[in-house]
Amino acid sequence: MSSRLYSMKLNYIIKRLLIAGRWMATTLLCLSAFTFAWQGAFFSNTTAMAAPAANLIASADAGNQVKGKASVDAGRAKNFIEDTKDKVKRTANKNADRVDQATDDNDSFVERKAKRDRDRIEQRADEDADRTKKAVDNTKNAVERTVDSIKDVFSN
Numbered sequence: 001m002s003s004r005l006y007s008m009k010l011n012y013i014i015k016r017l018l019i020a021g022r023w024m025a026t027t028l029l030c031l032s033a034f035t036f037a038w039q040g041a042f043f044s045n046t047t048a049m050a051a052p053a054a055n056l057i058a059s060a061d062a063g064n065q066v067k068g069k070a071s072v073d074a075g076r077a078k079n080f081i082e083d084t085k086d087k088v089k090r091t092a093n094k095n096a097d098r099v100d101q102a103t104d105d106n107d108s109f110v111e112r113k114a115k116r117d118r119d120r121i122e123q124r125a126d127e128d129a130d131r132t133k134k135a136v137d138n139t140k141n142a143v144e145r146t147v148d149s150i151k152d153v154f155s156n
Contacts, residue, residue: 021084022132025077033070033143063147074140078133085129092121
């Protein structure tokens with residue numbers, strides 16, 4: 001019973017950590033994109049205010065910087081997600097190995113349960129990582145579309 005309770009607590013904690021990591025990565029990506037857009041729009045070139053053509057060039061450059069920063073942040077977020085997934089899988093394997101070493105007889109109920117739990121945790125880690133990576137890509141694409149829309153407004 002305690003092994004099952006431990007497994008349920010572990011699954012609950014891992015699920016919450018993955019959700020928190022996903023939210024943190026998305027929030028960080030959005031905040032950094034907005035921060036660089038804000039900084040680029042207000043501090044890029046103060047002399048460009050007198051010449052509208054120079055202002056458009058400066059805003060286009062800021063837009064490209066935001067897009068580049070969004071791509072870099074998305075890559076970092078994906079690396080963080082992949083590292084987290086690998087750590088979850090390593091922990092699941094370590095726990096299954098501990099149960100395997102603790103049981104005397106081979107192929108016991110507890111051992112089979114630990115292996116099923118390990119497989120389920122690995123599968124969910126893969127699924128959560130894929131979902132989170134898609135969310136990062138969607139956020140990056142939204143930032144890039146927003147920058148393109150802003151560029152189109154100022155170019156007309």
